[in-house]
Amino acid sequence: MALNLSSTMRPLSCWKSIFRSTRCVRQLTTATPPSASTIPPRIGISALAERSLSAGPKKIKTYPPPPSARVHFKEPISDVTAAQLTTLDPTGARTRMFARDNSDAAKVGDILLVRQRNGDPFAGVCLNIRRRGVDTGILLRNQLTRVGVEMWFKIYSPNVEGIEVVQRREKRARRARLYYMRQPKHDVGSVQNIVLQYQRRSAVLRSGGEVRGRDANSGKRKGKKR
Amino acid sequence: MIQLKTMLNCIDNSGAAVVECAKVLRMKKAAGIGDRIVVVVQKQRSFGPESGPGSSVSISAANKVRRGDIRHAVIVRTAKQHQRPDGSVVKFDDNACVLINKSGDPIGSRINGIVGAELRNKKWSKILSLAPMHL
The missing domain is CATH 2.30.30.790 (SH3 type barrels.)
Incomplete structure (x- = not known):
């Protein structure tokens, strides 16, 4: 009486009862130990679940690591x-x-x-x-x-x-x-005085190496001072 | 690192000797070379040997600023080391500034003492040209 009433109110509720029955079947099949020889009869939607069970866990492809630069560059x-x-x-x-x-x-x-x-x-x-x-x-x-x-x-x-x-x-x-x-x-x-003395001395040395003459030296010195 | 209450040497001939920072302008952090601050003149410079016996200018006339005056200033030296973009670091032994007016021109007519070369980047070339030396 109640089922009839519900089916008239909600026409899709009949699917619900069908799914419930299939779920019961699946539970039964998983309860049995899975083996290749004894494949239980496939019924409707539960077929997909059974196939994955029989194949075992999916193999994931792994790759070797790339060659390390550490071998060539130690430090x-x-x-x-x-x-x-x-x-x-x-x-x-x-x-x-x-x-x-x-x-x-x-x-x-x-x-x-x-x-x-x-x-x-x-x-x-x-x-x-x-x-x-x-x-x-x-x-x-x-x-x-x-x-x-x-x-x-x-x-x-x-x-x-x-x-x-x-x-x-x-x-x-x-x-x-x-x-x-x-x-x-x-x-x-x-230390500016010491540095100035040093610069004057090195300028004299440098000019002495290039040109010999008092005038050239004095000219150099004037330029350095400025 | 110039902040509120920092005492700075004033190295121009405006008449101030020691000034105290009252406000760092346009910044939330401590001021460095080339930054503009507001200062209070704490100690006046006495022009004893230079303007005392020879000239008739009294101290009040020679000094353009007086003790207690509030002025703007530009920092020209800091004791905190400042790193340049090329990796070199410059550090002075004291904090020093130069007083300026509102439009940014220096109040004094000459500066005695080395100033930091950062003033050029901060567009204080007038102060830089007054200074005897910059680094």
Whole structure:
């Protein structure tokens, strides 16, 4: 009575009862142990489920990993550094100038002169040499117009045309970082006079090599002063 | 790193010796070289040996600004290290500024002391040309 009533109200409800019956059959078939020889009779919709069961889990295709670059490049960072240094410092002079094993190398406490590409050189006492491969930098301190000035320069920078040792420290500094020279008690003050003397001397040497004569020298000096 | 209450040296001949930062303009962070700030003059420069005995100009006439004046200024040196785009770093031993008027011209007529070259990028070429040296 109730089924009749529901079927008249909702005509699709008869499908529901049919599906329910098939679901019961499927449950029965899964309960039996699956084997290739005893294939239960296929009934309607449950056929698809049975086929997948008989085939087992689907095989996923796997690929071998691509060849690793690690075999060819054992230490990539040091390789890059070496490549950079060959382009930025082809002669190796800069590297030697600040190498630890070089006894003639520039050390902290020396007065260094950095010639820049934009024309104005900067000189000062070297307080610190930060050795970091291609990022190696030096910290110079000087006093200009009675104001202390400190500058870091990257020694391999293309903007740095040359680094010269103006004056060496008489005794080796016993510290790696001479930050105490910022204190008024230890500050050496302006090294501009020493640098000017050095520049004059080197100009004389250079002009002496090229042309011999007092006039040529004096002309050179005048130009240098200006 | 110039911020509220920072004391700066004034290195022009406007008459101020030490000024205090009252406001960093157009910025939410600390000011650096080439930035414009508002300052209060805290200490006047006394022109003793230069203008005292020889000239009849009194201190008040020689000084264009007085203690307590509120002025605009441009920072020209900072003790905080400033890194340039090429990797070099510049650092001065003190903080210094130059007083300017509202339109941006320096109040003093000369500057004594080195200034940072960042002023060129910030369009302060008038100050840069007054300065004896820039770095």
